[in-house]
Amino acid sequence: xxxxxxxxxxxxxxxxxxxxxxxxxxxxxxxxxxxxxxxxxxxxxxxxxxxxxxxxxxxxxxxxxxxxxxxxxxxxxxxxxxxxxxxxxxxxxxxxxxxxxxxxxxxxxxxxxxxxxxxxxxxxxxxxxxxxxxxxxxxxxxxxxxxxxxxxxxxxxxxxxxxxxxxxxxxxxxxxxxxxxxxxxxxxxxxxxxxxxxxxxxxxxxxxxxxxxxxxxxxxxxxxxxxxxxxxxxxxxxxxxxxxxxxxxxxxxxxxxxxxxxxxxxxxxxxxxxxxxxxx
Numbered sequence: 001x002x003x004x005x006x007x008x009x010x011x012x013x014x015x016x017x018x019x020x021x022x023x024x025x026x027x028x029x030x031x032x033x034x035x036x037x038x039x040x041x042x043x044x045x046x047x048x049x050x051x052x053x054x055x056x057x058x059x060x061x062x063x064x065x066x067x068x069x070x071x072x073x074x075x076x077x078x079x080x081x082x083x084x085x086x087x088x089x090x091x092x093x094x095x096x097x098x099x100x101x102x103x104x105x106x107x108x109x110x111x112x113x114x115x116x117x118x119x120x121x122x123x124x125x126x127x128x129x130x131x132x133x134x135x136x137x138x139x140x141x142x143x144x145x146x147x148x149x150x151x152x153x154x155x156x157x158x159x160x161x162x163x164x165x166x167x168x169x170x171x172x173x174x175x176x177x178x179x180x181x182x183x184x185x186x187x188x189x190x191x192x193x194x195x196x197x198x199x200x201x202x203x204x205x206x207x208x209x210x211x212x213x214x215x216x217x218x219x220x221x222x223x224x225x226x227x228x229x230x231x232x233x234x235x236x237x238x239x240x241x242x243x244x245x246x247x248x249x250x251x252x253x254x255x256x257x258x259x260x261x262x263x264x265x266x267x268x269x270x271x272x273x274x275x276x277x278x279x280x
Contacts (some may be wrong), residue, residue, distance in 0.1 A: 002243065002273055003063060004212070005029040006265035012100070013045065014052035022059035024266030025273075028241075030065040030254040033092045037071055037085035041091065044098045050097070065140075065174075065209055066096060067108035074126035075109030075119035075151055082122065085109070089130040096137040103209055103252075105140040105174045108152035108161060119151040124164035131167040140174040140208055145182040145224040151224070153183045155201035160253045162202065172208035176256075177242060178227070179211070181234055184220040188238040195247055204247055212239055212253045212272070228257045229268045238273035249280075 005026035008017045010033075021029040034041035056062070074085040088167065089106070094157060096104050111119025146153025152161070162168050175198070181187055187196045198204065214232030216225035230236035241252055253272075255265050 001027075001250075003028050003250075003252040004243070004255070004269055004272065005252070006257075006262070006269075007031065007067070010042075013048040015048055015055050016051050017064075018055035018059055020056070020062055020262060021061060024262060025269050026265070027060045028063050028252045028254070029061070030256070032069060033066045033095065033104075034067050034069055034088075036067075037159070039069075041095060044095060046098075049098050063103065064099065065103045065105055065252065065254055066092065067154055067241060068092060068104065070107065071108045072106060073112075075111050075114075077112050077114055077123045077156055082126065082142075086126055086129060089126065093130055093132070093135055093137055093139070097135065100136040102137055103172075103174075104137050105142055105209065107144060107150075108141050108158070110149045111151055111203060114147050114197045115257050116157065119149070120157065120164070123151060123161055127161075127171070128164075128166050131165065131170050133167060135170060137170075137174060138208060139170055142174045142211070143176050143179050143183070143276070145176075145179040146222040147182075147224050151277050155198050159201045162206065172206045174209040175207060176211035176213060177234060178213035178215040178232075178256075179224060179240060181215045181219050182217055182221045182223055182225070184222075186219060187242060188219075188234050191238070193239060194243070207248070207251065208255050209258050210242065210248065210251055212242065213256050214239065217264070218241060226256055226258055227262055228259065228264075229272060236271060236275055240272055240279060243272060243276045244279040246265070 005028035195256040
Protein backbone atom coordinates (compact mmCIF):
# COMPACT_ATOMS: atom_id res chain seq x y z
CA UNK A 1 0.00 0.00 0.00
CA UNK A 2 1.18 3.52 -0.82
CA UNK A 3 1.07 5.47 2.44
CA UNK A 4 1.23 9.15 1.61
CA UNK A 5 -0.04 12.41 3.02
CA UNK A 6 0.99 15.99 3.65
CA UNK A 7 1.50 18.53 6.39
CA UNK A 8 -1.83 19.79 7.76
CA UNK A 9 -2.90 22.46 10.23
CA UNK A 10 -3.68 21.08 13.67
CA UNK A 11 -5.78 24.12 14.67
CA UNK A 12 -9.07 22.19 14.52
CA UNK A 13 -7.80 19.01 16.11
CA UNK A 14 -7.05 15.42 15.20
CA UNK A 15 -10.41 14.46 13.74
CA UNK A 16 -10.39 17.44 11.37
CA UNK A 17 -6.91 16.51 10.15
CA UNK A 18 -7.97 12.91 9.47
CA UNK A 19 -11.04 14.02 7.52
CA UNK A 20 -9.05 16.62 5.57
CA UNK A 21 -6.46 13.98 4.69
CA UNK A 22 -9.18 11.62 3.46
CA UNK A 23 -10.72 14.38 1.34
CA UNK A 24 -7.53 14.71 -0.75
CA UNK A 25 -6.83 11.01 -1.09
CA UNK A 26 -4.24 10.84 1.69
CA UNK A 27 -3.97 8.00 4.20
CA UNK A 28 -1.57 9.67 6.63
CA UNK A 29 -0.67 13.22 7.66
CA UNK A 30 1.91 15.33 9.48
CA UNK A 31 1.24 18.21 11.88
CA UNK A 32 3.05 20.57 14.22
CA UNK A 33 2.68 19.76 17.92
CA UNK A 34 2.45 23.51 18.59
CA UNK A 35 3.19 26.77 16.81
CA UNK A 36 6.26 26.04 14.64
CA UNK A 37 8.00 29.05 16.17
CA UNK A 38 7.39 27.74 19.69
CA UNK A 39 4.92 28.49 22.44
CA UNK A 40 2.43 26.54 24.53
CA UNK A 41 0.62 23.61 22.95
CA UNK A 42 -3.16 23.50 22.84
CA UNK A 43 -4.78 21.04 25.24
CA UNK A 44 -5.65 17.67 23.72
CA UNK A 45 -9.36 16.80 23.90
CA UNK A 46 -10.12 13.15 24.73
CA UNK A 47 -13.36 13.49 22.73
CA UNK A 48 -11.38 14.70 19.71
CA UNK A 49 -8.97 11.78 20.01
CA UNK A 50 -11.89 9.35 20.16
CA UNK A 51 -13.47 10.96 17.09
CA UNK A 52 -10.10 10.87 15.35
CA UNK A 53 -9.80 7.14 15.92
CA UNK A 54 -13.13 6.62 14.14
CA UNK A 55 -12.25 8.96 11.27
CA UNK A 56 -8.79 7.41 10.91
CA UNK A 57 -10.21 3.90 10.69
CA UNK A 58 -12.63 5.04 8.00
CA UNK A 59 -9.80 6.66 6.02
CA UNK A 60 -7.31 3.81 6.47
CA UNK A 61 -4.99 6.00 8.51
CA UNK A 62 -2.76 3.98 10.82
CA UNK A 63 0.35 6.16 10.96
CA UNK A 64 0.68 9.88 11.73
CA UNK A 65 3.76 12.06 12.17
CA UNK A 66 4.04 14.94 14.62
CA UNK A 67 6.70 17.58 13.97
CA UNK A 68 8.52 19.51 16.67
CA UNK A 69 8.65 23.32 16.41
CA UNK A 70 11.50 24.82 14.40
CA UNK A 71 12.75 26.82 17.37
CA UNK A 72 13.66 23.66 19.26
CA UNK A 73 17.47 23.51 19.48
CA UNK A 74 18.95 21.18 22.09
CA UNK A 75 22.44 21.91 20.68
CA UNK A 76 22.23 25.63 21.46
CA UNK A 77 24.93 27.51 23.33
CA UNK A 78 22.44 29.50 25.43
CA UNK A 79 21.19 27.61 28.52
CA UNK A 80 17.70 29.07 28.19
CA UNK A 81 17.40 27.81 24.60
CA UNK A 82 18.44 24.32 25.66
CA UNK A 83 16.01 24.45 28.58
CA UNK A 84 13.17 25.35 26.21
CA UNK A 85 14.14 22.40 24.01
CA UNK A 86 14.14 20.02 26.96
CA UNK A 87 10.76 21.21 28.25
CA UNK A 88 9.21 21.09 24.79
CA UNK A 89 10.55 17.63 23.98
CA UNK A 90 9.39 16.21 27.30
CA UNK A 91 5.96 17.79 26.96
CA UNK A 92 5.52 16.73 23.34
CA UNK A 93 6.53 13.13 23.98
CA UNK A 94 4.09 12.93 26.88
CA UNK A 95 1.30 14.40 24.72
CA UNK A 96 2.06 11.93 21.94
CA UNK A 97 0.85 9.12 24.19
CA UNK A 98 -2.69 10.35 23.60
CA UNK A 99 -2.29 8.66 20.20
CA UNK A 100 -0.01 5.71 21.06
CA UNK A 101 2.51 4.14 18.73
CA UNK A 102 3.04 7.12 16.44
CA UNK A 103 6.04 9.09 15.16
CA UNK A 104 7.56 12.35 16.39
CA UNK A 105 10.04 14.16 14.14
CA UNK A 106 12.62 16.78 15.10
CA UNK A 107 15.46 18.70 13.50
CA UNK A 108 18.54 17.62 15.49
CA UNK A 109 19.72 21.18 16.14
CA UNK A 110 22.45 23.68 15.27
CA UNK A 111 25.73 24.01 17.13
CA UNK A 112 25.89 27.80 16.48
CA UNK A 113 29.67 27.88 16.32
CA UNK A 114 30.48 25.49 19.16
CA UNK A 115 31.52 22.77 16.73
CA UNK A 116 29.80 19.61 15.53
CA UNK A 117 31.13 17.42 18.33
CA UNK A 118 29.79 19.79 21.01
CA UNK A 119 26.46 19.98 19.20
CA UNK A 120 26.13 16.21 18.95
CA UNK A 121 26.93 15.78 22.64
CA UNK A 122 24.32 18.35 23.70
CA UNK A 123 21.67 16.76 21.45
CA UNK A 124 22.32 13.32 22.91
CA UNK A 125 22.38 14.68 26.46
CA UNK A 126 18.92 16.15 25.86
CA UNK A 127 17.50 13.01 24.31
CA UNK A 128 18.88 10.86 27.10
CA UNK A 129 16.94 13.03 29.54
CA UNK A 130 13.57 12.99 27.76
CA UNK A 131 13.30 9.50 26.26
CA UNK A 132 11.49 7.06 28.55
CA UNK A 133 11.40 3.23 28.50
CA UNK A 134 7.61 3.21 28.71
CA UNK A 135 6.94 5.54 25.76
CA UNK A 136 5.26 4.07 22.68
CA UNK A 137 6.30 6.96 20.41
CA UNK A 138 9.30 6.67 18.10
CA UNK A 139 11.37 9.86 17.94
CA UNK A 140 12.80 10.58 14.49
CA UNK A 141 15.88 12.65 13.72
CA UNK A 142 15.51 14.41 10.38
CA UNK A 143 18.22 14.45 7.72
CA UNK A 144 19.28 18.06 7.22
CA UNK A 145 20.64 20.07 4.28
CA UNK A 146 23.80 21.17 6.11
CA UNK A 147 22.78 24.83 6.18
CA UNK A 148 24.89 27.01 8.47
CA UNK A 149 25.80 25.08 11.62
CA UNK A 150 23.05 22.46 11.36
CA UNK A 151 23.88 19.08 12.83
CA UNK A 152 22.62 16.08 10.86
CA UNK A 153 23.68 17.16 7.39
CA UNK A 154 25.45 13.83 6.90
CA UNK A 155 24.34 10.28 7.65
CA UNK A 156 27.43 9.83 9.80
CA UNK A 157 26.42 12.69 12.10
CA UNK A 158 22.99 11.13 12.64
CA UNK A 159 24.64 7.77 13.31
CA UNK A 160 26.93 9.42 15.88
CA UNK A 161 23.94 10.90 17.70
CA UNK A 162 22.05 7.60 17.75
CA UNK A 163 25.11 5.67 18.96
CA UNK A 164 25.19 7.82 22.12
CA UNK A 165 21.49 7.47 22.98
CA UNK A 166 20.78 5.05 25.81
CA UNK A 167 17.26 4.14 24.65
CA UNK A 168 18.23 3.97 20.97
CA UNK A 169 15.38 1.54 20.29
CA UNK A 170 13.08 4.57 20.67
CA UNK A 171 14.90 6.50 17.89
CA UNK A 172 14.73 6.40 14.09
CA UNK A 173 15.35 8.68 11.12
CA UNK A 174 13.13 10.68 8.79
CA UNK A 175 14.81 11.20 5.41
CA UNK A 176 13.94 14.47 3.68
CA UNK A 177 14.52 14.25 -0.09
CA UNK A 178 15.12 17.98 -0.51
CA UNK A 179 17.51 18.07 2.43
CA UNK A 180 19.64 15.10 1.39
CA UNK A 181 19.76 16.40 -2.20
CA UNK A 182 20.93 19.83 -1.06
CA UNK A 183 23.23 18.11 1.41
CA UNK A 184 25.05 16.47 -1.51
CA UNK A 185 23.42 13.04 -1.84
CA UNK A 186 22.43 12.26 -5.43
CA UNK A 187 19.03 10.60 -5.04
CA UNK A 188 18.22 11.46 -8.67
CA UNK A 189 20.99 9.59 -10.49
CA UNK A 190 22.30 7.32 -7.73
CA UNK A 191 19.48 6.46 -5.32
CA UNK A 192 20.90 2.98 -4.79
CA UNK A 193 24.27 4.40 -3.79
CA UNK A 194 22.67 6.87 -1.38
CA UNK A 195 20.68 4.11 0.32
CA UNK A 196 23.80 1.96 0.57
CA UNK A 197 25.60 4.88 2.24
CA UNK A 198 22.69 5.34 4.64
CA UNK A 199 22.64 1.64 5.44
CA UNK A 200 26.38 1.61 6.17
CA UNK A 201 26.21 4.64 8.44
CA UNK A 202 22.83 4.38 10.15
CA UNK A 203 21.13 1.17 9.03
CA UNK A 204 18.02 1.07 6.85
CA UNK A 205 16.08 -0.46 9.74
CA UNK A 206 16.27 2.99 11.40
CA UNK A 207 14.51 4.69 8.49
CA UNK A 208 10.89 5.14 9.54
CA UNK A 209 9.47 7.97 7.40
CA UNK A 210 10.25 10.14 4.38
CA UNK A 211 9.59 13.82 3.72
CA UNK A 212 8.94 13.88 -0.01
CA UNK A 213 9.93 17.28 -1.39
CA UNK A 214 11.43 18.62 -4.59
CA UNK A 215 14.23 21.20 -4.34
CA UNK A 216 14.55 24.71 -5.72
CA UNK A 217 18.34 24.39 -5.69
CA UNK A 218 20.99 22.22 -7.34
CA UNK A 219 22.55 19.34 -5.46
CA UNK A 220 24.95 20.32 -2.65
CA UNK A 221 23.48 23.84 -2.33
CA UNK A 222 23.06 23.46 1.47
CA UNK A 223 20.17 25.95 1.52
CA UNK A 224 16.99 23.93 2.32
CA UNK A 225 14.48 25.32 -0.22
CA UNK A 226 11.52 23.05 -0.87
CA UNK A 227 9.72 23.02 -4.23
CA UNK A 228 6.52 21.43 -5.50
CA UNK A 229 6.83 17.90 -6.84
CA UNK A 230 8.12 18.03 -10.41
CA UNK A 231 8.85 21.75 -10.20
CA UNK A 232 12.40 21.51 -8.92
CA UNK A 233 15.83 20.03 -9.54
CA UNK A 234 14.97 16.48 -8.42
CA UNK A 235 11.83 15.96 -10.50
CA UNK A 236 8.70 13.82 -10.43
CA UNK A 237 10.27 10.67 -11.88
CA UNK A 238 13.14 10.60 -9.37
CA UNK A 239 10.80 11.22 -6.45
CA UNK A 240 8.37 8.57 -7.67
CA UNK A 241 11.36 6.21 -7.86
CA UNK A 242 12.02 6.92 -4.17
CA UNK A 243 8.45 5.84 -3.32
CA UNK A 244 8.77 2.70 -5.46
CA UNK A 245 12.16 1.49 -4.21
CA UNK A 246 11.88 -1.92 -2.49
CA UNK A 247 13.66 -0.65 0.63
CA UNK A 248 11.37 2.39 0.92
CA UNK A 249 7.98 1.59 -0.61
CA UNK A 250 6.34 0.49 2.65
CA UNK A 251 7.35 3.61 4.58
CA UNK A 252 4.96 6.56 5.12
CA UNK A 253 5.66 9.57 2.86
CA UNK A 254 4.87 13.19 3.80
CA UNK A 255 4.68 16.14 1.42
CA UNK A 256 6.01 19.45 2.72
CA UNK A 257 5.81 21.22 -0.63
CA UNK A 258 4.86 24.93 -0.88
CA UNK A 259 1.11 25.22 -1.57
CA UNK A 260 -1.60 27.72 -0.65
CA UNK A 261 -4.46 25.22 -0.87
CA UNK A 262 -4.70 21.74 0.67
CA UNK A 263 -6.34 20.44 -2.52
CA UNK A 264 -3.06 21.01 -4.37
CA UNK A 265 -1.49 18.27 -2.26
CA UNK A 266 -4.16 15.94 -3.58
CA UNK A 267 -2.98 16.66 -7.12
CA UNK A 268 0.59 15.78 -6.13
CA UNK A 269 -0.54 12.59 -4.44
CA UNK A 270 -2.37 11.47 -7.59
CA UNK A 271 0.60 12.32 -9.83
CA UNK A 272 3.01 10.43 -7.58
CA UNK A 273 0.70 7.45 -7.28
CA UNK A 274 0.39 7.17 -11.07
CA UNK A 275 4.15 7.50 -11.62
CA UNK A 276 4.88 5.02 -8.83
CA UNK A 277 2.44 2.46 -10.19
CA UNK A 278 4.16 2.57 -13.57
CA UNK A 279 7.45 1.68 -11.85
CA UNK A 280 6.22 -1.24 -9.77
